[in-house]
Amino acid sequence: MHIVLASSECVPFAKTGGLADVVGALGPELVKLGHEVTVYLPLYAKVRPHLDGQNEWTYAVRSITIPFESYNRFVGIVDGGKRDGVQFYFVDCPELFDRQELYGTRTGDYPDNAERFGLFCRAVLEATKQLGVPQVFHVHDWQAAPVAIYLRTVYADDPVLRGARVVLTIHNAGYQGKFPPVTTERLLLPWDVFTMDKVEQFDNFNFLKGGLVYSDILTTVSRKYAQEIQTAEFGEGLDSVLRGRAADLRGILNGVDYEKWDPATDGNLAAHYTPEDLTGKQACRADLLHAFGLENVAATTPVIGIVSRFATQKGFDLVEEIAAKLSDREVAVVALGTGEPVYEKFFRDWAFWHKANVAVQVRYDDALAHKIEAGSDMFLMPSKYEPCGLNQIYSLKYGTVPVVRATGGLDDTIEEWNSEKRTGTGFKFYGYEAKDFLAAIDRALAAFEDKAGWTQLMVNGMTRNYSWEQPAREYAAVYEEVVRR
Numbered sequence: 001m002h003i004v005l006a007s008s009e010c011v012p013f014a015k016t017g018g019l020a021d022v023v024g025a026l027g028p029e030l031v032k033l034g035h036e037v038t039v040y041l042p043l044y045a046k047v048r049p050h051l052d053g054q055n056e057w058t059y060a061v062r063s064i065t066i067p068f069e070s071y072n073r074f075v076g077i078v079d080g081g082k083r084d085g086v087q088f089y090f091v092d093c094p095e096l097f098d099r100q101e102l103y104g105t106r107t108g109d110y111p112d113n114a115e116r117f118g119l120f121c122r123a124v125l126e127a128t129k130q131l132g133v134p135q136v137f138h139v140h141d142w143q144a145a146p147v148a149i150y151l152r153t154v155y156a157d158d159p160v161l162r163g164a165r166v167v168l169t170i171h172n173a174g175y176q177g178k179f180p181p182v183t184t185e186r187l188l189l190p191w192d193v194f195t196m197d198k199v200e201q202f203d204n205f206n207f208l209k210g211g212l213v214y215s216d217i218l219t220t221v222s223r224k225y226a227q228e229i230q231t232a233e234f235g236e237g238l239d240s241v242l243r244g245r246a247a248d249l250r251g252i253l254n255g256v257d258y259e260k261w262d263p264a265t266d267g268n269l270a271a272h273y274t275p276e277d278l279t280g281k282q283a284c285r286a287d288l289l290h291a292f293g294l295e296n297v298a299a300t301t302p303v304i305g306i307v308s309r310f311a312t313q314k315g316f317d318l319v320e321e322i323a324a325k326l327s328d329r330e331v332a333v334v335a336l337g338t339g340e341p342v343y344e345k346f347f348r349d350w351a352f353w354h355k356a357n358v359a360v361q362v363r364y365d366d367a368l369a370h371k372i373e374a375g376s377d378m379f380l381m382p383s384k385y386e387p388c389g390l391n392q393i394y395s396l397k398y399g400t401v402p403v404v405r406a407t408g409g410l411d412d413t414i415e416e417w418n419s420e421k422r423t424g425t426g427f428k429f430y431g432y433e434a435k436d437f438l439a440a441i442d443r444a445l446a447a448f449e450d451k452a453g454w455t456q457l458m459v460n461g462m463t464r465n466y467s468w469e470q471p472a473r474e475y476a477a478v479y480e481e482v483v484r485r
């Protein structure tokens with residue numbers, strides 16, 4: 001079967017979070033199952049260095065006209081070639097995509113995001129008419145949701161496109177792409193889409209809602225989150241739409257790419273280690289503490305790691321609430337992240353006042369993220385909500401014990417440690433309460449004292465398998481189901 005993955009992110013080209021990892025890993029895994037896979041991405045400034053190896057870019061399509069209300073834009077489709085069997089095409093429209101960031105700057109989202117991603121989606125549809133219409137468009141998050149909206153409206157009668165099916169994956173219902181009503185005519189969509197049963201949501205044009213309404217099947221990235229988003233607490237205003245589509249909504253837990261995330265082979269680490277021989281983890285710990293200027297931390301002190309977008313979703317207000325108590329305990333804390341200024345400031349202040357055992361680096365640094373996974377003893381993810389979460393799965397593989405809030409994929413992937421039965425992989429808390437979070441960390445710190453037990457706990461996590469094989473089969477089954485309809 002031919003599948004087009006349309007996404008705003010994909011490793012190694014453009015990444016702000018887990019979406020990029022997922023799209024980057026799913027494609028090759030589907031190819032292994034015998035499918036033909038094409039990925040379409042916007043040609044951001046960040047993509048350019050990956051193409052500059054080619055002296056002259058190869059255009060698969062020289063010029064596609066994308067009409068807007070009172071003007072046209074002209075886009076090219078750059079052929080990125082094949083990687084791991086997956087064909088890459090980049091939508092080239094420098095006025096909209098040749099910018100430093102993907103979605104916006106520190107001062108806010110780019111004001112023309114509706115136009116940017118509307119154009120991206122329409123260009124993908126147009127490009128496939130020349131390069132190959134797939135049986136299934138698998139679109140990701142609000143940025144690619146207009147593929148479904150256009151396909152079932154403007155292109156509803158197009159003889160080559162109308163038979164294609166659309167699967168939409170919700171990676172995060174907290175980001176919906178909300179724009180003013182006039183977006184309807186700016187994107188040259190008929191006004192009858194702007195109703196509450198279609199794209200309108202509280203007087204906004206809502207890209208994600210349009211995707212939910214117009215796609216044939218919906219998926220999200222864990223079973224628990226598939227349930228949660230049908231409730232008012234997690235649905236971000238879209239729960240009733242999602243309940244209405246419950247029969248078409250599937251939860252498929254993300255896998256992770258063990259070619260990139262495995263302490264036995266990871267090129268970013270000071271040493272390698274395996275469940276059978278953990279000695280290399282000590283060298284990784286020393287290397288990590290050095291990278292954070294915490295060389296003086298005692299050898300017996302547990303190291304607690306954090307790697308995250310600094311967003312409200314991730315539960316940093318809970319970290320802030322427990323910070324003073326945590327840094328007074330016998331621990332070292334290393335954090336890597338960027339995002340909302342309030343949390344960047346909180347971490348900087350925390351590190352400033354506790355130089356001996358708390359350190360933060362405010363930036364995006366993939367190699368350092370790997371070092372944290374390897375060199376830490378514990379990893380914190382107290383998320384308010386978490387559709388899947390990849391870092392806790394990386395932590396398991398690296399023998400770094402996750403302490404998580406039991407929500408979404410965190411609940412589906414982490415099992416509470418039972419010191420008597422010696423089962424489980426981490427520590428969980430349920431209510432969104434600082435005291436419960438601190439209690440979970442304290443259970444972890446107590447368990448850390450029992451060396452044999454702790455080693456068993458590490459090995460339990462390291463030997464779990466969250467590779468892409470199973471989820472890719474589940475996606476393939478969804479594609480087959482939707483094509484049969």
Ligand code: ADP
Nearest residue numbers: 017018308309337363364365366369389390391
């Ligand atoms: P989300 O997609 O909500 O941000 P995930 O846990 O699914 O959460 O994925 C986050 C991904 O982004 C992981 O691969 C993680 O290592 C990476 N990441 C997040 N922040 C940083 C950072 N500051 N530096 C390096 N990698 C980061």
Ligand code: GLC
Nearest residue numbers: 018019171221387388389390
């Ligand atoms: C989103 C979610 C995260 C998930 C990722 C990949 O960004 O916040 O939980 O792991 O997408 O699906």
